[in-house]
Amino acid sequence: SQQGEEDPQALSIQEGENATMNCSYKTSINNLQWYRQNSGRGLVHLILIRSNEREKHSGRLRVTLDTSKKSSSLLITASRAADTASYFCATDGYNTDKLIFGTGTRLQVFP
């Protein structure tokens, strides 16, 4: 079963706008990771945030983590057409130590 669920399932925006994707999970975690997948190929790692961290930045990406709500968000600022992809969150649980992925958000950025 999926540990995480992303919301929304799909998002369409114009270039230059910000895109926010949310991820909710069920059990306590060691860390949470965000990945991007283009055209059904391999996943590209974006950011890892540990359970004792609340916010992390990487370029135009900002990730927040709220362990009390068991949720995370990924913000892409000033989006570009090249950001068009599916975005997944993945959690590494305390008791499982396996990396479980959410259902993904399909982001479409129109030029």
Add this chain to the structure above:
Amino acid sequence: EAGVTQSPTHLIKTRGQQVTLRCSPISGHTSVYWYQQALGLGLQFLLWYDEGEERNRGNFPPRFSGRQFPNYSSELNVNALELEDSALYLCASSFNTNTEAFFGQGTRLTVV
């Protein structure tokens, strides 16, 4: 430095056949994960190997199996292929369970 490599890239098999997929992790990584991604869907956890041993497996039938070799490369075997096994099979490696996992480009398996 080479990333995670998977072979073959594409594969077409007939229902009932067996298939072996291969994965070479990033040098120094001892953990290897396998995932199945059916068309348009999320990733389903299949197997996790670390230091040559199976550490965890997902909710898949026993005809999905694998192994990890002393050089940390891994194979995924699927016996008695069914049409619904058609999917992208992704392999990922990591240094340990608390670090980033890096993915290969996947093997696209089509069962006809």
